[in-house]
Amino acid sequence: MPDRPAPAEGLFSREYAAATSLFAAVMFLTGLAALAVVPTLPTAARDLDGVSLFPLVAGCFVAASLLGGVLGGHWADRAGAHRPLALGMALAVVTLLVSGASTSIWQLAAGRFLDGLAAGMVAVAINTAIGQAYPDRLRPRALALMSTCWIVPSLVGPPLAGLVAETWSWRAVFLGLAALTLVPALAVVALLRGPSWRTASAPPPDGAPRPALLVAAAVSVGAALGQYGVSGWDARHLLFTVGGLVLLVAFAPRLLPRGTWRAVRGLPATVLLCGLGSGVFFTLEALVPLFLVTEREVPPLVIGLAFTGAALAWAASSAVQGRLLERAPRHRLVVAGALVQGVAVAVAAVGTLPGAPDPVAASAMVVAAVGMGMYAPSLTVLALSHSPRGRQGYASSSMQTSQNLGQVTVLALGSGVFNAFLGAGSSGHGGYRAAFVLLLVPCAVAALLAVRTRAA
Incomplete structure (x- = not known):
């Protein structure tokens, strides 16, 4: 009898089961820590008498993840993904303890900043590990699973955390998450001590550009x-806004591949589109609930259901692109995702x-999540395909940096348009409408430039 063909390797085959399970657990808990505490x-x-500094606390996580992504990718290319991933997990536990034990608003802000640093390192390190250790055929499925594990916590995390904070204490949320994260953190450190992970990366090519960590910090x-700065409109806030803009304009291009702003074919265009799509989605996620609360007085339960629906839609769409559409050209899925975001x-x-009903x-949040489920994993696959061996960490950190810059920039532009319309005497409805219409521009640009992300 002829020999039976060997079973096809999968994400949970003997070779990859341990890594896949741990990576999925890490992404789930990282997403839970990022989303549940909001x-x-x-x-x-x-409680900490720091309401006036709440915008700073809320923005620390995204700002720090910029630095964490660059640090994680830089380190992963030089020493393999195991070290930044292990340190990121350990730091995640420490930062949750710091936040939970806060005695001042500044300590809470420091905890959120460190949490963003850890989350950026973990996300980039896992993407890099997938690029280094998984075969090409499994990468789309692995990335789709990681995306799902990040989004699923939004189904139960925010309402559960709100219930714990209301009936017990907000500190219990942070301390409980620290306890939940401790065991996976120890397991990740144990798994990544193996020699296969230490040798997964190749030496970086000579002369390859490496972003300075001081630039990332800036x-x-x-x-x-x-x-x-955008939390107020007096002279002091304006000064902070200008200072932040100067730093971003001066230093952000140094963290991205050369030619990103010109959408040069390959990795630069892929990185650019990552920022555009992420900025559109998270601006919708910020402004739509705000509109429903301030203009329509919609109950929190309805808004919570919208977040839940968006999480389900993202997970389902990501799973479809990872399995049913795995043979489709990735750049076409990017076009489809951008068009769905435009809708x-x-x-x-x-x-x-x-006259429009509240639902x-x-x-719109649910529809946008469908687009992101196709858009984000496809761009990650394309970024890894454009990266030579030993440079996956740089590509992953560039994507993370672009994503965070997109969130900051597009949301700031949308907020600026909204406030400009209010200052001109427009109603709140008109201001929100103008901000949403502005988002059609990055959607159209992404759809038109998607062909430049095509793999060779």
Whole structure:
């Protein structure tokens, strides 16, 4: 009898089961720590007499993840993904303890900054590890699984954390997450001590550009200053906004591949589109709930259901692109994702019309999540395909940096348009509508430039 063919390797085959399971657990807990604590931050700021500094606390996580992503990618290329991933997990536990034990608003802000640093390192290190250790055929599925594990916590994390904070204490949320993260952190350190992970990376090519960590720190500080600055419109806030903008303009290009702003074919265009898509989605996620609360007085339960629906839509769309559409050209999935995001923006704008039912605007978040489920994993696959061996960490950190810059920049532009319309005497509905219409521009640009991300 002829020999039976060997079973096809999968994410949970003997060779990859341990790594896949641990990576999935790490991404789930990292996402839970990032998303679950959000409802508790206003309560924490109030209890610590720091309501006026709440914008800084809220913005610290994204600002620090810029630095964490660059640090993690830089380190992963030089020494393998195991070291930044292990340190990131250990730091995640420490930062949750720091936040949970806060006695001042500044300690809470420091904890959130360190948490963003850890999250940036972990996300980039896991993407790099997948690029270094998984075969090409399994990468889309692995990345889709990681995306799902990051998003799924938003199904239960925010309402559960809000319940714990209301019935017990907001500190219990941070301390409980630290306890949950401790065991996976120890398991990751044990797994990545193996020789296969230590030798997974190749020496970087001579003369390859390496971003200076001081540059990454300047960009991180610039993002934090900008987010604090847009929280008010007096002279002091304007000064912070200008200072943050100067730092971003001066230093951000040094963290991205040369030619990113010109959408040069290959990795630069891929990195650029990552920032555009992420900026559109997270701006919708910020402004749509704000519109529903301030203009329509929608109950929190409805907004919570919108977040849950968006999480489910992202996970389902990501799974579809990872399995059912794994043979489709990735750049075409990017086009489809950008167009779906454009539809979501249009839905949000229609939802601001006086006669539109409340669920119309809320549904925009769900539609946008469908687009991101196709868009984000496909761009990550393309970025890894454009990266030579030994440079996956640089590509992953560039994507992370672009994603965070996109969130900061697009949200700031949308907020600026909104406030400009209010200053001109427009209604709140008109201001939100103008901000949503503005988001059609990055959607159209991403759809038109997607062909430049095509793999060779």
